Amino acid sequence: MSDNTDNNMTSPACDAKRGFFTLYDCGKSSQAQCSSCQRQLCLEHFPQKLSRCLECEAQALTPAPALASEHETAESVPQTHLDLIKAYQQRDQLLTEHKGSAIYLGTNLGQYYQAYDLRSFDIELSNISDLADSPDEVFFDS
Amino acid sequence: MNIFEPRKLYNNLSQEQQQFITDKGCCDSMSAHKWIRFLEPICRYDQLCDNIAHTVGKWLAFSFFAQVAGIIIGVMFETILIPAIALVPLVILGLIYRSVQKKDVNDNLRKTVYPLINVLSLEIGNRQKITLKLNFDKELVKQAIVKLPQSKPKTIFYSFDIIEASTVFKDGTKFTWKVNDVIRKRTRQNPRGKTKTKYKLKRKSLINLNFDTKVYQLSKANLKLKKELGKLTESADKICYKQTIKQSYDGTTGELNTKEMLSTMRVPYQHLTQGAAT
Numbered sequence: 318m319s320d321n322t323d324n325n326m327t328s329p330a331c332d333a334k335r336g337f338f339t340l341y342d343c344g345k346s347s348q349a350q351c352s353s354c355q356r357q358l359c360l361e362h363f364p365q366k367l368s369r370c371l372e373c374e375a376q377a378l379t380p381a382p383a384l385a386s387e388h389e390t391a392e393s394v395p396q397t398h399l400d401l402i403k404a405y406q407q408r409d410q411l412l413t414e415h416k417g418s419a420i421y422l423g424t425n426l427g428q429y430y431q432a433y434d435l436r437s438f439d440i441e442l443s444n445i446s447d448l449a450d451s452p453d454e455v456f457f458d459s
Numbered sequence: 460m461n462i463f464e465p466r467k468l469y470n471n472l473s474q475e476q477q478q479f480i481t482d483k484g485c486c487d488s489m490s491a492h493k494w495i496r497f498l499e500p501i502c503r504y505d506q507l508c509d510n511i512a513h514t515v516g517k518w519l520a521f522s523f524f525a526q527v528a529g530i531i532i533g534v535m536f537e538t539i540l541i542p543a544i545a546l547v548p549l550v551i552l553g554l555i556y557r558s559v560q561k562k563d564v565n566d567n568l569r570k571t572v573y574p575l576i577n578v579l580s581l582e583i584g585n586r587q588k589i590t591l592k593l594n595f596d597k598e599l600v601k602q603a604i605v606k607l608p609q610s611k612p613k614t615i616f617y618s619f620d621i622i623e624a625s626t627v628f629k630d631g632t633k634f635t636w637k638v639n640d641v642i643r644k645r646t647r648q649n650p651r652g653k654t655k656t657k658y659k660l661k662r663k664s665l666i667n668l669n670f671d672t673k674v675y676q677l678s679k680a681n682l683k684l685k686k687e688l689g690k691l692t693e694s695a696d697k698i699c700y701k702q703t704i705k706q707s708y709d710g711t712t713g714e715l716n717t718k719e720m721l722s723t724m725r726v727p728y729q730h731l732t733q734g735a736a737t
Binding site: 335336338339341400405407408411417420422438 | 495499573574577578579580581582628629630632674717718721722724725726728729731733
């Protein structure tokens with residue numbers, strides 16, 4: 318991990334996309350740059366304990382059994398993140414296999430998700446849903 | 460492999476988690492990451508128990524044959540000592556196997572429900588809750604008996620709703636998933652007068668997705684495909700997708716197919732276009 322910054326106010330938004338069938342912007346402030354994909358990411362998508370972001374880890378791992386602890390590379394990745402990596406891996410496999418079926422709701426897709434051939438809908442999630450996340454709530458403690 | 464490890468893991472579980480294992484299910488509404496924190500230790504415990512049951516099972520089979528050999532040798536040499544010695548590991552291994560199997564958790568929790576919650580955690584907001592009702596206690600009791608039109612004499616059907624899940628995705632899509640198991644118990648008497656019982660499991664997994672028409676509308680292209688699917692219906696405020704996955708297994712248990720489920724859930728998205736939201 319590189320370039321950790323304490324000032325969240327000035328840092329750009331996280332480049333990662335959440336969602337499985339519908340992808341949307343993460344919405345959090347970026348904290349570090351992934352050395353593998355060069356994207357600016359928040360701590361949820363690039364936990365400090367990993368050497369690269371969750372999505373890069375997911376792409377690097379071979380198909381794994383249902384529970385992450387059964388994974389061959391379990392020693393190199395902290396336990397708490399493995400199951401989430403597995404979910405990203407499933408997303409990657411499904412969306413690569415069925416290109417063009419998933420949707421992106423947002424305005425800044427970027428190059429990273431080109432392989433999925435996403436259909437981009439110019440809709441802000443805040444306009445359609447009142448399910449906005451608490452900014453302080455992270456998925457896992459890192 | 461440490462045979463006392465499952466006990467240690469079990470004792471480290473919270474009271475609610477231990478209750479889940481005892482009751483073989485639960486019903487609650489929590490956020491995805493709370494569900495993951497709740498289920499992850501249970502899945503790990505189940506995995507360890509399965510590994511131990513597998514190894515102990517093999518040794519148990521070996522001990523059984525050793526016991527048979529011990530009895531034969533004992534009869535030949537007119538001694539009770541050899542069969543008695545051979546009986547010791549058989550009893551110990553039997554007790555370990557029984558205790559592990561007694562607190563066994565259904566594999567579908569580890570192999571399907573848990574991975575699916577991880578997937579849903581990506582699709583829903585952090586604060587959005589997932590309502591989950593799990594009941595893997597498939598005891599063939601009178602209360603579970605159902606009468607079906609195809610019921611024949613000496614055939615009994617038991618019905619169980621093993622999984623019920625519902626949540627709302629971040630884009631406003633309402634998701635519900637129900638899994639119903641029907642176990643057929645058929646008793647027959649063979650010509651020699653022996654009674655034989657056979658079980659067959661028929662599983663229906665119903666997936667329901669209700670899309671918000673503010674976000675999506677049904678694509679006017681691929682109309683033929685939509686007709687073929689016959690699963691997509693449109694009304695003023697929602698686009699409804701219903702699909703049932705049917706599976707059948709010999710016996711009373713079977714593994715749910717996560718990949719097939721995710722592929723099924725993906726289908727309606729390819730027929731959707733941008734809705735009217737601004």
